[in-house]
Amino acid sequence: MSQSLLTTRNLSKSFADFTAVNELDLDINQGEIFGFLGPNGAGKTTTIKMLVGLLKPTSGNIAIGGMDMALDPVGCKQRTGYIPDRPFLYEKLTGDEYLHFISSLYPEAAGGKALENAVGYLDLFDLAKWRHHLIEGYSHGMRQKLIMSSVLMLNQELIIVDEPMVGLDPKSARVVKELFRQKAREGTAIFLSTHSMEIAEELCDRIGIIVEGQIRAMGTMDELRAEAGSGNEHLEDIFLQLTGAFELLDVIRALRGSSLSDKKV
Secondary structure (H helix, E strand, O other): OOEEEEEEEEEEEEEOOOOEEEEEEEEEEEOOOOEEOOOOOOOOOHHHHHHOOOOOOEEEEEEEEEEOOOHHHHHHOOEEEEEEEOOOOOOOOEEEHHHHHHHHHOOOHHHOOOOHHHHHHHHHHOOOHHOOOOHHHHHHHHHHHHHHHHHHHHOOEEEEEEEEOOOOOOOHHHHHHHHHHHHHHHEEEEEOOOOOOOHHHHHHHHHEEEEOEEEEEEHHHHHHHHHHOOOOOHHHHHHHOOOOOOOHHHHHHHHHHHHHHHHHH
């Protein structure tokens, strides 16, 4: 049985009188791709910032590989890779210089072979010919692929990803999916936040849906279907039902019904 790599207990974050995350309990296992979904303002970004050490929780705790984030934040961050949705980079560095910089922060990562690993990822992402160009000349998608290369090369135990496919062309998006699957097979835990129901349904072993700072539902697709009382519906319909978007769901079903009627006529 896989061991829990990322654990949160009663994790909460408040801003003045507003509670963004309310007593969140998570257990993410080694080798698991966990999807983290929710409507805008549900608490996804706040949760991610706490998990990667950018925000301090108001209460509760985070443990990564048995390490308490509050007691050993550096140790937890050493074991965690973070791929944000917006790639803010040092633009006056070349891609190669940036990879060397990241590698210098994690000298023991990947057995000291992080930069060797990076070469393979640059090739996969068609970035090799751009490695000696300044990042200021990179497109959004190229920057995203550079960040992914810089994280994947470290072979960390936990990867936290926020909207991984934003700005990527179809070929690169497919490569990312296969890389995530490969990493999971090797035992890496992947915490994936996305608005794409298709990506979550295709990639994730389990899915958690957060609404107003609390987990509304969590489980495999079959378990979510059972909780929503649906048959073989796709994740999008289940998500709308579990997040209370009943009016929109009724409209969609009505449109589907009218389309079927039109076809019969």
